[in-house]
């Protein structure tokens with residue numbers, strides 16, 4: 001295992017979810033200290049317990065709703081209080097919620113706003129607070145945002161409002177990279193395809209298997225399988241590390257060669 005994050009401090013949102021916990025694991029394995037933020041107290045406590053046992057003193061937690069500006073401010077402030085700085089921000093929190101329609105005509109204004117807030121607005125809040133705080137301290141940092149293939153490639157199984165929100169994250173990533181590169185910030189995104197992340201997503205794919213839909217969905221994926229969360233986490237770790245020191249404004253496709 002590499003040691004790219006020894007002496008580095010990271011804030012990870014959505015940290016106790018399928019991909020988020022894999023990101024936390026990867027960064028801690030490589031030496032990072034983490035402030036893990038999530039809305040789910042139960043899974044966050046389980047994450048804390050897990051790392052208290054395996055890597056004591058490396059993981060701290062904060063319960064927060066990423067759609068609320070003051071929660072983003074609190075999380076960023078807590079990171080600075082704990083560590084004295086936050087070198088890396090990984091905006092993992094996001095997704096589409098259970099029951100979201102896949103047809104445009106069924107998307108209500110309420111659903112549109114919810115998914116935009118969970119994905120795009122949260123990425124804006126955390127990114128803005130992160131950069132604002134660094135500028136106050138005259139320091140710099142690295143951001144990795146979570147887009148999706150749904151934000152790049154039209155797909156009948158993706159939700160229209162989710163696709164739009166992830167597209168917004170891609171544009172925001174590129175804009176922020178350009179605006180803040182001269183001041184030493186790097187801002188990139190990863191775009192997963194299909195990932196067998198947490199229990200909820202695995203259960204969903206089990207139903208798709210039973211309905212014979214998985215085969216059709218994976219038809220366009222060159223590797224013809226789902227990603228493991230650790231494979232998404234490896235790409236995040238690369239973008240967050242100095243190995244990517246000349247990379248900013250990029251969207252890294254981690255999708256097995258299709259979607």
Ligand SMILES: NC(=O)c1ccc[n+]([C@@H]2O[C@H](COP(=O)([O-])OP(=O)(O)OC[C@H]3O[C@@H](n4cnc5c(N)ncnc54)[C@H](O)[C@@H]3O)[C@@H](O)[C@H]2O)c1
Nearest residue numbers: 014016017018019039040065066094095148192195197198
């Ligand atoms: N799994 C996939 O196939 C896939 C594909 C493309 C993109 N993505 C993106 O990857 C990211 C992680 O997805 P995942 O599969 O691990 O999902 P997940 O549902 O397992 O994890 C999401 C985490 O975010 C947390 N969360 C939800 N709402 C929140 C809120 N308001 N405030 C704070 N935390 C909140 C959840 O509690 C959960 O721990 C998401 O941004 C998702 O859109 C996933």
